[in-house]
Amino acid sequence: MVYSLAYRRPSYVTPSRDSLSGDEKQKSINDSIKSCSSCMSGGIPEALSFDRIVSSGVCPPCTVRDFMNYLKYIEHSAENLQFFLWYRDYCARWEKLPESQKVLSSVWSVQQAESDASGNATRQKRLEPHIAAVLKDTEFADGSLRPPSDKADPFGTPEKSSVDEKRDGVSEYGSSTGDEKTWASSNDHKSTASQAFDDAGMKWKPFTTQPYRSEVDRIISIYIAEDSPRELNLSDTERKSVLHALQHTTHPSAFHIAITSVEYTLRRQGHPNFIRWTICNGNRPRVVFARGLGVAGIMAGLVADLLITLSRASRPWRVLPFLAWFIGIATLIAAWKGMCVVLHGLHHRHLRPWELFSDDPEEVTNEKYMSMESLTSESTNSYEDEPWIARYGKRNIIRKVFDREIWIREPALRQIQDTIFLQAIVGGFVLSCIFVGIFCAVPRGKFY
Template sequence: MVYQLTYRRPSHVPSSRESISGEEKQKSINDSINSGSSCMSCGIPDALSFDRIISGGVCPPCTVRDFMNYLKYIEHAAENLQFFLWFRDYSARWENLPESEKALAPEWTRAQAEAEAAGNVPSRPKRVDPQVAAVLKDTDFADGALRATVDRADPFNTPSKTPDEEKRDMMSEYGSSTDEKTFGSYNTHQSAAHKAFDDAGMKWKPFTAQPYREEIDRIISIYIAEGSPRELNLSARERTAVLHALQNTTHPTAFRSIVTTVEYSLRKQAHPNFIRWTICNGNRPRVVFARGLGVAGILGGFLADLLITLSHASRPWRVIPFLGWFIGIATLIAAWKGMCVVLHGLHHRHLRPWELFSEDPEDVLDEKLLSRESFTSQSTNSFEDEPWIPRYGKRNIIRKIFDRQIWVEEPALRQIQDTIFLQALLGAFVLSCIIVGIFCAVPRGNLY
């Protein structure tokens, strides 16, 4: 079974920061969800939609793990999917909290978010006792009186502490016998979150009864703070807005603005590119080799037809090179779309380089739940030091062309590949008929 013969695989979507508003991005996301999360006219069937992949409803090589590997090793943007999956998990855990805990972290409304984005967040005015101000007007004590009055009016206006002072306070609160290593990881994230708020010109609020505050500090230090290990590609305005929201609440709505940006990037850019890349069943050396075979078949058919035409042979003999034309053109069309017809005939694909050298390949290919700890790890997405890179680089070109193969399990992907293969056969048949017909129409040369 194949799709329509007019099917076209997804076009490559370049990575860019489009100057569209958050409302337009959200509307585009909602339209995508309401229309079944896919667009067959864009080359993505419903069975390979973004939501279906994220929910785990597909087979290799189109699973969430395959999507993550693609973003890490090919697009170098795995942090978007990592943050998106963490946020989905965080929102689900938030919904299961008791109402008494939810009440500690109020929802961050759209009005507050829009006011923050527009830079219209009001600050609390500092009021001074009018009698004190009148007596000390035009004196050297005016500024001191202002500070003293403000301090009396706000008993919580205490000087900010250094990370070391906060750490000592925490240690004393839990007792001197508490092992300092217990708080080492927490203080690392805490310091990074503190710096992120300082860079944004905000006051840090480290101690709070709001749920998941420690986890939010980790997320700030990993994804949001400048220079963080998995820093998201956010504008200065988006970063400031989300930090201000997280300064006040740990409610999932505090991430509304950046979640929209991340999800828009995944749905509209990363997902189509992933499907386009997954359709290719061979590695690059194999595809280049297939293109060479296609060109060789075309050249063989051309030389055979040319020699027969220049000879004393009759016209029916000129039909024989049709087979060379047909095989060459079909192979070239399929290879131009990243497919090897030999691998497709077996419904196989090459193992990816990072899959080849796994100690247990089945662990790599089987879909497993991605752990929550992997989303909040301080490790970067850099893979330059992974052992498979030098080992794959040492393989000669022949071994790469004939690398290990594995069965394509996802039916929808096989259906796409069947459609492309049929298109290549039909295109090759039509073009071969036209070319052979032209040679048959030319008078024979009688040169030998």
Template sequence: MVYNISYRRPSRVSSRASLSGAEKQRSINESIISGSSGMSHGIPDALSFDRIIAGGVCPPCTVREFMNYLKYIELAAENLQFFLWFRDYSKRFANLPESEKVLSPEWNGEAPDAENQHRPARLNPDTAAVFKGTDFASEPKVTEAEKGSNPFFTPPRTPNSEAQRDGESFDSYDATMSLGAKTNHTQRATGAFESAGLKWKPCSHCSFSPVSVQPYREEITRIISIYIADGGARQLNLSSKERTALLHALQNTTHPSAFRDVMSTVEWSLRCQAHPNFIRWTICNGNRPRVIFARGLGIGGIVGGLIAAILITLSSAPRAYRVLSMIGFMIGMSTLIAAWKGMCVVLHGMHHRHLRPWELFASDDEPSGYDMKSDSYDSLASTNSGNSFEDEPWVAKYEKRNLIRKVFDREVWIKEPALRQIQDTIFLQAILGALVFSIIVAGVFCAFPNGNFF
């Protein structure tokens, strides 16, 4: 089964950073609508962005391959890493109890008034438990008379150790973080706020985060140091305006709505730019040396057909024999058309593809951040490392590989049916194009009289 014979693979999409936030959101909505309507810009619904992110596709179109493409080809893996983190973060925040959600109100673009930030005189038990151990805790006022009449009275305990303060102010998410790592992330986050002209004031009990009672405050500090701060391991490509607005929002709340504008930029980059480019790249079933080799074979086939047509025309053989030159034209032109679109017809005949360079030398251990069972990615795994891959072992090994081995590298079967259909369609287009070309060229040679030279 193939798609429409007039099918065209996705066009290469370049970055358009000048678009406004409203235009990007409109493009996102159009992408979602058109992606669910069957075919959008050469991308079938089976390979839509949402389906890939949801894990509804087979190799080589999964989130893992998408991440590898962004890391090794587009050099923009931080967008997908941040997108996956935010999706997971939004789910976790939505599942929090209401007593914790109220500590981080939804961000509407303005900081809450100072007069509305006072703490109520009496707190319900759940909220009181959250505030316990912080400056916001509501301690009962005890008179001197009550102290004297109660021999068992013990004054409120003040945290007196670094370990106690950490245990009371940080949630379980940070239990695995070392003190040095916390300090490093906080220093980086503090620098980000200061460079934006904002203040990052720690609370009296905790030297690491400002409003420590807000849920996931320490996690947000880490995210700022990794994705937002200048020099972060995975710094996002944000404008100065977007970055300052985001830091201003995170200065007041950890609610997911604080990331609203930034997520529009990140999602637009993934949906409208990276995703079409990824599908276009995935259609290619051979590596660059193999595709160049296939183009050479295609040109050789056409040249062979021309030589055969010329020799038969110059001979005394009947004109009907000149049709035999179509064999060379067909083979050469179909191979050349397919190779021009990144496909090798030999590999396509078996529905195979070459392994990517980073797949050839992959170890048995899963890459950091990947979960084999769910095929999901942990965006906060190995956060001290960036997305640079120049020092990865496979780079030097692949460079030492000779050209012949690269042309005939290891192959693997393509599991995704929709991708095979696209390749079948391109192959059929190549055959039809070669047939038309062969008929025209052979017809031209048939029009010449016999040369009778031999």
């Protein structure tokens, strides 16, 4: 079964430089979700939708693991998917909290942020000149009545010790696992988060009694703070808005601006580009080689028809080069769309360079890529030092053309490739008939 012959694979989406508002991004996300309910959206079938991929509802090579590898090695933006997966898990864990914990962190809204900002401005305006002179160069110089960073919070609740946090199952994710390294570095995360607040001009420090406060500090130090290991591509205004919200609450709504920007990029750019890239069943050397074979077949048909036309042979002989025309054009059309017809005949694909040197390229499970240990790791997404870089660079071009192959397990992807293959066959047949017909219409040359 194939799709319509009018099928077109997803177009490549370049990073957008247009500054859309949060509402516009959210509307675009909602439209994307609605369009996924249709049979085909932008060249992407429902079976390969973004939500099915991140929910582990597809087979290789379209799994969340493959998506993560694509973003890491090709688009260099794996932090978007990492943060998205962490946030989704965070929301699920938040819903399981008891109400006594949830009330400590209220829902955050844009209206609340505007109200808080206007309240600060009002307090600053009401500050008398002689009081402002006294408070100059102090923590209260901005007119805020909030406590200094080195003082206790206004509720007088002392900060929890690391032992207390370990006993509290909701103060940080993974406390029940006994991971000592996480707790040993908690102070570093708090320091980094505090520095991020200071850099944003926010001197008031968040309350430590809120659920998941330590984990939120860790996420700030990894994804939100400037120059963090996996810094998200947020504007200065967006970053300050997120930090401002996280000062007040650890409710998932505090991440609304960041997650909206991340999800917009994933749905509108990362996901379509990933599907387009995955449709290609051969590596670049193999695709270039296939294009060369297509051109060679076309040239062979052209030369053969020219020689026959210029000779004394009758017109029926000019039909013989049809096979060369057909094979050449069909191969070139498929290769132009990133497919090798030989690999497609076997429903195989080439292994990616980072998969080549593993005994079992599918041994790494999706759970590893979706675990909190990987999503909250302080390591960067840089891969320049990975061993496969040097080893793959040493492979000669012939070996790359005939690299290891593996079977494509995802039925929806095979269906797309079958459609492209049928388009190549039909296109090759039609164009071959046209070119051969032109040569048959030309009178004999009788040169030899």
